[in-house]
Amino acid sequence: MDVLFCTSEAFPLIKTGGLGDVCGSLPGALHELGNDVRLVLPAYAEVIERAGKLETIASLVLSGASAPVKILRGQFPGSEIALYLVDSAEHFRRPGNPYLQEDGSDWPDNAQRFALFARAIVALALGQADTGWIPQLVHCNDWQTGLVPALLSEHEPRPATLFSIHNLSYQGLFPAATFSELGLQQSLWSIDGLEFNNMLSFLKGGIARADWVTTVSPSYAKEICTSEFGYGLEGLLQYRSANLTGILNGMDNKTWDPATDPHIERGYDLHSLQHKIVNKFALQREQGLPVGSQPLLLGHIGRLVEQKGADLILDSLDALLRHPIQMVILGSGDHKLEQRLMDAADRYPEQLAVHIGYDEGLAHRIEAGADCLLIPSRYEPCGLNQMYSMAYGTVPIAHRTGGLADSIVDLDEQSRRNYTATGFVFDEDNPDAILGASRRALTHFQTRRIDWWKLVITGMKSDFSWSKSAAEYFELYQRVCNNTKTQVSMAENGEQHATPSQAVTA
Numbered sequence: 001m002d003v004l005f006c007t008s009e010a011f012p013l014i015k016t017g018g019l020g021d022v023c024g025s026l027p028g029a030l031h032e033l034g035n036d037v038r039l040v041l042p043a044y045a046e047v048i049e050r051a052g053k054l055e056t057i058a059s060l061v062l063s064g065a066s067a068p069v070k071i072l073r074g075q076f077p078g079s080e081i082a083l084y085l086v087d088s089a090e091h092f093r094r095p096g097n098p099y100l101q102e103d104g105s106d107w108p109d110n111a112q113r114f115a116l117f118a119r120a121i122v123a124l125a126l127g128q129a130d131t132g133w134i135p136q137l138v139h140c141n142d143w144q145t146g147l148v149p150a151l152l153s154e155h156e157p158r159p160a161t162l163f164s165i166h167n168l169s170y171q172g173l174f175p176a177a178t179f180s181e182l183g184l185q186q187s188l189w190s191i192d193g194l195e196f197n198n199m200l201s202f203l204k205g206g207i208a209r210a211d212w213v214t215t216v217s218p219s220y221a222k223e224i225c226t227s228e229f230g231y232g233l234e235g236l237l238q239y240r241s242a243n244l245t246g247i248l249n250g251m252d253n254k255t256w257d258p259a260t261d262p263h264i265e266r267g268y269d270l271h272s273l274q275h276k277i278v279n280k281f282a283l284q285r286e287q288g289l290p291v292g293s294q295p296l297l298l299g300h301i302g303r304l305v306e307q308k309g310a311d312l313i314l315d316s317l318d319a320l321l322r323h324p325i326q327m328v329i330l331g332s333g334d335h336k337l338e339q340r341l342m343d344a345a346d347r348y349p350e351q352l353a354v355h356i357g358y359d360e361g362l363a364h365r366i367e368a369g370a371d372c373l374l375i376p377s378r379y380e381p382c383g384l385n386q387m388y389s390m391a392y393g394t395v396p397i398a399h400r401t402g403g404l405a406d407s408i409v410d411l412d413e414q415s416r417r418n419y420t421a422t423g424f425v426f427d428e429d430n431p432d433a434i435l436g437a438s439r440r441a442l443t444h445f446q447t448r449r450i451d452w453w454k455l456v457i458t459g460m461k462s463d464f465s466w467s468k469s470a471a472e473y474f475e476l477y478q479r480v481c482n483n484t485k486t487q488v489s490m491a492e493n494g495e496q497h498a499t500p501s502q503a504v505t506a
């Protein structure tokens with residue numbers, strides 16, 4: 001099957017979180033199933049630097065760009081996957097985070113940037129930018145590509161569309177006036193289009209107009225249909241529930257393999273687990289904590305935002321650190337949370353190390369060196385850190401929500417007996433619950449060593465590879481294409497074939 005995979009980030013070219021991990025690895029897994037999956041990304045400065053050899057294959061005149069927009073073609077690193085980059089210097093060639101300015105606020109022209117990205121994708125999807133290839137299906141991810149299904153829904157014929165929600169709380173919401181500024185067709189300003197409470201919602205465009213909607217875990221697919229997690233979109237999601245599927249993310253088990261990980265002090269696998277402790281000592285040393293096997297070393301990695309519950313960790317800290325526990329926290333985000341964490345590290349220099357920033361290598365060293373990974377997310381669409389931690393023999397302590405609930409088996413009497421337990425799961429999102437679960441972990445770590453090792457080993461044996469989830473996507477792709485009778489073909493689209501210099505208005 002021919003699939004155009006559209007995303008605003010994909011590791012290793014550009015990543016701010018799980019979206020980048022997923023979009024960097026799922027296309028490869030789909031390719032292994034025999035699909036011609038091609039990836040399209042904005043040509044951010046950083047991406048151009050890392051992408052290797054690129055050639056210009058088209059130059060498009062698109063509304064919203066003052067100069068022709070180039071489509072560059074290359075190869076996604078380390079794969080056979082074709083890569084398209086949408087190159088508009090005024091929109092994407094700027095340093096730093098793809099969505100945020102240095103002070104943490106959104107780029108003021110995000111609506112213009114991702115509307116332009118969507119228009120370029122539409123041109124690619126309709127065969128107007130790359131000679132000889134038209135996808136059967138366009139797979140969009142998160143609000144940055146939400147306009148694509150909406151724009152394509154106004155075309156006939158067109159490829160099938162699938163829209164994946166990685167996090168419903170990021171919606172691409174803009175004032176109503178932006179809709180007119182973007183020059184979008186009036187038919188899209190409706191309750192079953194882009195209008196949401198008299199605002200322009202990119203995310204809603206994807207949910208309302210895609211042929212199928214997916215999200216990244218079965219539990220989250222149910223949760224987003226409720227008012228607690230639906231952000232006002234629960235009604236629409238319930239309405240679309242016959243075409244809404246939750247598919248648990250997989251993980252890239254080449255990048256995240258403790259046996260071959262170049263970032264960690266000492267590689268290990270199930271048969272050389274004794275070497276894991278070398279990574280604990282190295283992490284303690286690196287983070288300026290007393291070195292030793294006795295304290296339970298908790299790690300936490302993530303964006304410092306309310307969703308991830310770093311404030312709950314802070315509120316449980318005084319009680320937590322009365323025990324023989326050390327913590328290493330890596331994250332960045334909300335400046336107040338960053339400051340509170342740094343203050344706490346000053347108060348507990350022997351027990352708490354905080355690293356503010358984004359550091360891929362340290363994330364790997366925490367996964368390898370910690371005994372447990374603390375994941376108190378208030379909600380978690382899927383979450384990848386718990387999968388990485390289990391692969392590294394690091395026991396997750398997590399809130400029972402979304403993908404965390406779908407991927408971690410709590411240690412109870414039954415799961416202990418049948419060897420299925422992989423972590424400590426708690427039901428409430430509050431400091432007491434964190435404390436309770438961490439104490440349970442500590443007790444097992446200190447005194448129930450057989451159960452502890454069973455947890456470690458069962459986690460390491462768990463299969464979170466992409467193969468199962470990619471097969472589910474593939475099945476869904478086929479179903480969606482069979483249901484969508486509006487496929488475009490090269491013959492039908494003959495007159496619109498582009499040459500490298502052809503101008504197209506989408």
Ligand code: ADP
Nearest residue numbers: 017018302303331357358359360363383384385
């Ligand atoms: P989300 O996408 O909501 O941020 P996920 O758990 O799905 O959360 O994925 C987060 C990914 O980003 C993981 O690969 C994690 O290791 C990484 N990550 C998050 N914050 C940092 C950081 N400060 N430094 C390095 N990696 C980070």
